[in-house]
Amino acid sequence: MNTTIFISDLHLSEQTTLLNQLFQRCLHQWQGKIDALYILGDFFDVWVGDDDDSEFIRTIKSQLKQFTSITPIFFMHGNRDFLLGRQFASETGIHIIEAPLLTNLYGKSYLLVHGDELCTDDLAYQQFRAQSRNPLWQMAVLTKPITERRMLAGQIRQMSETRKNNEGKNEISDATENGVQALIASQDLKDLPTLIHGHTHRPAVHEHYYEENLFKRYVIQDWADNYGGYLAVDIAGVHTHELKL
Numbered sequence: 061m062n063t064t065i066f067i068s069d070l071h072l073s074e075q076t077t078l079l080n081q082l083f084q085r086c087l088h089q090w091q092g093k094i095d096a097l098y099i100l101g102d103f104f105d106v107w108v109g110d111d112d113d114s115e116f117i118r119t120i121k122s123q124l125k126q127f128t129s130i131t132p133i134f135f136m137h138g139n140r141d142f143l144l145g146r147q148f149a150s151e152t153g154i155h156i157i158e159a160p161l162l163t164n165l166y167g168k169s170y171l172l173v174h175g176d177e178l179c180t181d182d183l184a185y186q187q188f189r190a191q192s193r194n195p196l197w198q199m200a201v202l203t204k205p206i207t208e209r210r211m212l213a214g215q216i217r218q219m220s221e222t223r224k225n226n227e228g229k230n231e232i233s234d235a236t237e238n239g240v241q242a243l244i245a246s247q248d249l250k251d252l253p254t255l256i257h258g259h260t261h262r263p264a265v266h267e268h269y270y271e272e273n274l275f276k277r278y279v280i281q282d283w284a285d286n287y288g289g290y291l292a293v294d295i296a297g298v299h300t301h302e303l304k305l
């Protein structure tokens with residue numbers, strides 16, 4: 061044991077048949093072999109409410125429940141699955157964690173976010189983010205019929221797809237130095253953490269300075285087609301891994 065695994069941006073749906081298989085294979089491999097699995101957002105391509113019980117969702121739920129009977133899963137919301145709630149958590153045994161989360165693993169400090177909060181140049185998105193993370197807005201949305209919520213989800217998805225496809229304007233959806241600095245500054249830190257996030261679909265290791273001290277920022281590999289990736293954290297630090305079906 062003594063390893064913790066981080067994944068994000070799987071964007072699972074009933075259409076992602078190969079990725080669903082890849083995820084299932086990972087669960088089999090990781091269960092009982094790691095200390096914990098962290099899912100840092102956009103696990104689902106879309107989430108319209110915990111009352112959605114398609115066959116795909118029922119299958120995933122039973123896989124997660126089986127996994128968490130032995131190995132814990134910590135789940136952070138992304139910009140696609142921010143409506144995932146307590147009912148889903150209690151049905152699957154996952155623990156929902158709030159961002160940003162500062163945690164200590166094997167003697168080192170890590171700061172975890174989904175990553176959308178770091179894309180501070182995208183003002184329109186940050187406006188939507190503030191609205192969509194408001195509990196009152198979420199409650200209002202969740203009282204709407206599920207068909208209406210699906211339509212709304214489609215629009216939100218369209219909005220983020222348009223952002224991704226706007227070649228040339230692509231930088232707008234990447235993490236900014238200002239965003240990273242603001243996040244670090246917002247924390248009451250004893251020592252400078254390693255930052256881990258997903259969202260940008262630009263897997264990499266970056267180096268930053270905060271008050272002249274170096275720290276690293278790991279961007280988790282997104283999953284697409286039949287491949288994915290994860291970060292494994294152990295006493296030696298962070299290791300990047302690729303996955304292929």
Ligand code: MN
Pocket residue numbers: 069101102138139140174176258259260
């Ligand atoms: Mn995202």
